[in-house]
Amino acid sequence: MNLITSRDNPQVKAIRRLAQDNTAYRKAGQFWLEGDHLCKAALDRGVRPQQMVLTESFWNEQGPQWASMCDQVLVMPDALFATLSGLESPARMGFVVAWSDPARVMNDVATVILDRLQDAGNVGAILRCASAFGYRQVLAIKGTAALWSPKVLRAGMGAHFGLHLVESASLDDVATLKVPILTTSSHEGDFLHELLKSGRLQPQCAWLLGHEGQGVSHDLMVLAGQKVRIAQPGGEESLNVATAAAICLHASATA
Incomplete structure (x- = not known):
């Protein structure tokens, strides 16, 4: 678990771009998922995050049961996480997930x-x-x-x-x-x-x-x-x- 407290941390800046710029994922090769519902949906489909980002309050409540799902866990104060979030009520946790454009069209499926x-x-x-x-x-x-x-x-x-x-x-x-x-x-x-x-x-x-x-x-x-x-x-x-x-x-x- 890595504790981050500065809004100027390079990882925080990178996540902020993914969370607030609609097309940043194309250049970064990563996208941002916020909230336990979306993150669980991804896990259920076999998606594994590159980074897991948790607020301190979420870490204290549920951190250990989530930490095993990712090798890199970032924890930050709730107020700092709120500066990343695009939600009116920040969800307290999110994933950074690898993205690539499949490009190939399947021509025989619905x-x-x-x-x-x-x-x-x-x-x-x-x-x-x-x-x-x-x-x-x-x-x-x-x-x-x-x-x-x-x-x-x-x-x-x-x-x-x-x-x-x-x-x-x-x-x-x-x-x-x-x-x-x-x-x-x-x-x-x-x-x-x-x-x-x-x-x-x-x-x-x-x-x-x-x-x-x-x-x-x-x-x-x-x-x-x-x-x-x-x-x-x-x-x-x-x-x-x-x-x-x-x-x-x-x-x-x-x-």
């Missing part, structure tokens, strides 16, 4: 394609749905919120560790997929419930989800073999993209 989604909460929620409903892969088109940023990780609630995630995916990457590509539309295509009822909805497919305001780009829309609408008898113009994703992914999973 996939979710994110086209320039901006909101970290939406992106994390969609990752959580993808994992829950049995999707294997998520392709994030360039311009999508950073998948391993702290906000997306928190919204994903551990889903990241059960998915194959490819960032900065291209049109060519999407074109290599061998599964049918479906996309949501507010005004074109068959209604989802009718496809499901008639047995025309395939469980092994790729769902293409577009930018919160602009929708799916024209070039990607061309690659979609089918446009699908969600019935909205209440009369709203459109649904939040994460809500639409949950409906569509669940429908395919149960087809």
Whole structure:
């Protein structure tokens, strides 16, 4: 156990960058997980941290039972940990985990394609749905919120560790997929419930989800073999993209 008390410590500065800069993980080759829930989710998937960071209060309460999970344990005053945290109520512990971009696209698995989604909460929620409903892969088109940023990780609630995630995916990457590509539309295509009822909805497919305001780009829309609408008898113009994703992914999973 290494006790750190200075905010100018090089390790503290490095962790602060990971915790507060959404894309720092790409350069550092590491990402930051904060809170025992996320850390336990990572451990359950076989992920082992490079560093474990605990507040003094957490160390005094639970330190020994966590310390065996990592060779390098950093302990710091609660007030110093709070300067790292991106949360209003700091979680008192976190992991620094090695990161690498898998790059390779798996072309024959159920996939979710994110086209320039901006909101970290939406992106994390969609990752959580993808994992829950049995999707294997998520392709994030360039311009999508950073998948391993702290906000997306928190919204994903551990889903990241059960998915194959490819960032900065291209049109060519999407074109290599061998599964049918479906996309949501507010005004074109068959209604989802009718496809499901008639047995025309395939469980092994790729769902293409577009930018919160602009929708799916024209070039990607061309690659979609089918446009699908969600019935909205209440009369709203459109649904939040994460809500639409949950409906569509669940429908395919149960087809």
